[in-house]
Amino acid sequence: MVTVPRDWHPDPEQMACWPEVSGNDINGLGEDTFRRPRHVYWADDPTSIPHGQAQLWYHGRNTDPAFTQERATRAAIQAQPLPDTAPEPRPGTPAAWSADIKAKATALGAEAVGIARVNPDWAYEGRAISQRFIIVLAIAMDHDAMQSAPETAAALEVMRQYTRCAQVARGLAGWLRRKGHDAVPAQGPMSGDMVLIPAAIAAGLGELGKHGSLIHPKLGSCFRLAAVLTDMELDTDMPLDFGADGFCTHCRICADHCPPLAILPEKQTVRGARKWYVDFDRCLPFFNETAGCGICLAVCPFSRPGVGGNLVAKLARRSGREKQETPGPEA
Ligand code: SF4
Numbered sequence: 001m002v003t004v005p006r007d008w009h010p011d012p013e014q015m016a017c018w019p020e021v022s023g024n025d026i027n028g029l030g031e032d033t034f035r036r037p038r039h040v041y042w043a044d045d046p047t048s049i050p051h052g053q054a055q056l057w058y059h060g061r062n063t064d065p066a067f068t069q070e071r072a073t074r075a076a077i078q079a080q081p082l083p084d085t086a087p088e089p090r091p092g093t094p095a096a097w098s099a100d101i102k103a104k105a106t107a108l109g110a111e112a113v114g115i116a117r118v119n120p121d122w123a124y125e126g127r128a129i130s131q132r133f134i135i136v137l138a139i140a141m142d143h144d145a146m147q148s149a150p151e152t153a154a155a156l157e158v159m160r161q162y163t164r165c166a167q168v169a170r171g172l173a174g175w176l177r178r179k180g181h182d183a184v185p186a187q188g189p190m191s192g193d194m195v196l197i198p199a200a201i202a203a204g205l206g207e208l209g210k211h212g213s214l215i216h217p218k219l220g221s222c223f224r225l226a227a228v229l230t231d232m233e234l235d236t237d238m239p240l241d242f243g244a245d246g247f248c249t250h251c252r253i254c255a256d257h258c259p260p261l262a263i264l265p266e267k268q269t270v271r272g273a274r275k276w277y278v279d280f281d282r283c284l285p286f287f288n289e290t291a292g293c294g295i296c297l298a299v300c301p302f303s304r305p306g307v308g309g310n311l312v313a314k315l316a317r318r319s320g321r322e323k324q325e326t327p328g329p330e331a
């Protein structure tokens, strides 16, 4: 891990691209009532968002030939037309289809798969999700490569895995369409029509961590998300609760390693919900200058192979003991 000085300051050239409005205001930090999210970054059309000039500055600065090659590979995959949906949907129960979809997604390369019923509130303001179900895919990143964050090798690993996100999501969507079920892929890094993290939580792919990313019991935070939206009836998964949220309350590893001190120590109210939150205005300048940072994902103990699994087992034992020690109402 590269040590970044605590007195890090953003490049004035970058900050000249920044708008007056705070990204935290766009995200709804401090707002007590619910509203849908607004695009704050990674917009398909950067001119449509206040931080679009900063997004363009990011792309203008991070021109390593390996990045350019990886972006071109991903763009080529995403430009491939999806097959037409076969006219006769192949029948099957929701349980059987869910099992088949998970097996196919795994065969295509997903390290974890979950299914949730779509919540229309996951769509950005002004956008809509027309399908009823979402298949969420976790695509693992290499932990060793991520240890170089915020250097180029980590950024390249993130890009490689976004390419794999495109391959797996399009492969799964195409497979379903050939079986007569309409399906549409979705993936980062561009923000598209909806936020993927709430969908992944609903689909049982992890808990939200203090660093604002997911923690999966096996993959830790070393993964990226992709998805396939479909209208076919499927069995859904349950959100996970393996104790990561409580663990974050007492852990500060990511916050201590974050050079611009962007990871807030307490949960915040964001659009009517209490949750872990990363200060956008602090994180993004550093993120922009380091081709995507990623330090917080790399240092999270749940991400470390061999350590994350032990932590999950320990949390399970502790929770079992707590349950035994807490008398039920009939005791
Ligand atoms: S990605 Fe953002 S929040 Fe995470 S360590 Fe880097 S600057 Fe901090």
Ligand code: SF4
Residues within 6 Å of the ligand: 209, 210, 211, 247, 248, 249, 251, 252, 253, 254, 255, 299, 300, 301, 302
């Ligand atoms: S490093 Fe610690 S506080 Fe941060 S997300 Fe991971 S477990 Fe939570």
